[in-house]
Amino acid sequence: MxxxxxxxxxxxxxxxxSDLSPPGCGINDVGFDYTTLPKVNKRRIVGGEIATPHSFxxxxxxxxxxxxxxxxxxxxxxxxxxxxxxxxxxxxxxxxxxxxxxxxxxxxxxxxxxxxxxxxxxxxxxxxxxxxxxxxxxxxxxxxxxxxxxxxxxxxGCVSGDISKVGEVCYVVGWGLTSSGGDTSDVLQIIEKPVLSQAQCRDIFGSNTFYESSMICAGFLEGGKDSCTRDSGGPLMCYRNNRMEIIGIVSWGNGCGEPNSPGVYASASAGxxxxxxxxxx
Structure with missing residues (x-):
């Protein structure tokens, strides 16, 4: 105590x-180029794509x-x-x-x-x-x-102290369920998600559910791509300053990939x- x-x-x-973004963090040593990640890909799947091994x-x-x-x-x-x-x-x-x-x-x-x-x-x-x-x-x-x-x-990894930028396309990786009620993935998956404004998140979830002081949300309003069960705790990352920076932590959502229900993340800058x-x- x-x-x-x-x-x-x-x-x-x-x-x-102290520095939560020291030199050498947020990069990989297997030659993967983060700029090749998709910016927008609205295919109707939850699990995303298989990540290049050890790129995160x-x-x-x-x-x-x-x-x-x-x-x-x-x-x-x-x-x-x-x-x-x-x-x-x-x-x-x-x-x-x-x-x-x-x-x-x-x-x-x-x-x-x-x-x-x-x-x-x-x-x-x-x-x-x-x-x-x-x-x-x-x-x-x-x-x-x-x-x-x-x-x-x-x-x-690098933890960013910057406030998330509305519309910025960021990324989530994990081994969680590849469909709501489905199975987990053996191999690491990645999805891309645009960051939504705090006003949008509040309007979707309500001010008694979405707390702007410690939460951000990201995803497609039409649904289709999302983090899911057992992805919790993983990073929401954006490519900034020639490296991946963690802006959020997978926290909660209403279902997985449901319309008008983006994923909610604990704000890294708040913590x-x-x-x-x-x-x-």
Whole structure:
């Protein structure tokens, strides 16, 4: 409890200086060109396209008792501490000992030579998280050991402090359901989604459901493409400054790919100060 209060104090005091977008983050070492990703492709599918293997090397598969439950993004903290950024609802009410984090993986059905599985030391949920409204749906998982960053298949992600830009086409990756009520994907999938305005999101969901202070939404109003169950915690990313930058965390939605129901994401900019405080304490 004392450590938790110290982190909250640091967060509220706003005196932390660190860099969640260090040199070398948000890029890949397998030669994939992010500018070749589709800008708009409105095919009526939920699962998207198969991602080029290891083109998003910060992507983590979070397994609870051996079963995929969520996604996340690898971050580096101070003093050689390592973290995965994910959604609070993924870890809320669970035990750290039940989790393992798989890094460097493309096909979760296989034991790939590029991948490694790391135990979880602890998890901390954003102090303003509300499990009934999903406000500040942000959590950090601390890894029990350092990942092998020398591998080209593993790298750290960049967390953006910038406000999302309306109309910007961004991307979500995950191993979640490829259709509502369907099966998960063995291989990493990617979809593109335009960011909607806060006013649009509020009009769609209502001000008592969509909380602008900690949420953003993205997707096609006609439906068709969306993140889905077990994609939770994964990153919503935009290509900026010659790298991928995380602007959101997969949080919730009404169904998967339903018309007039874009996906809702925890805002990375809203949580950035708290994330900095915790990983650098």
């Amino acid at each position: 004392l450590a938790h209060l110290c982190v909250v104090f640091l967060y509220l005091a706003s005196g932390v200086s 090397p910060w992507m983590a598969a979070l397994e609870n008792r051996g079963v995929l439950h969520c996604g996340g993004s690898l971050l580096r903290g101070s003093s050689d501490r390592w973290f995965v950024l994910t959604a609070a609802h993924c870890v809320h009410g669970t035990s750290a000992s039940d989790w393992k984090v798989r890094l460097g993986v493309h096909d979760i059905s296989q034991t790939e030579s590029s991948s490694e599985s790391i135990d979880v030391r602890t998890a901390l949920i954003h102090p303003q998280y509300d499990s009934s409204t999903f406000e500040y749906d942000i959590a950090l998982i601390e890894l029990s050991s350092a990942p092998q960053l020398s591998r080209p298949e593993i790298n750290i 950035k100060q708290w994330i900095e405080a915790y990983i650098n304490e």
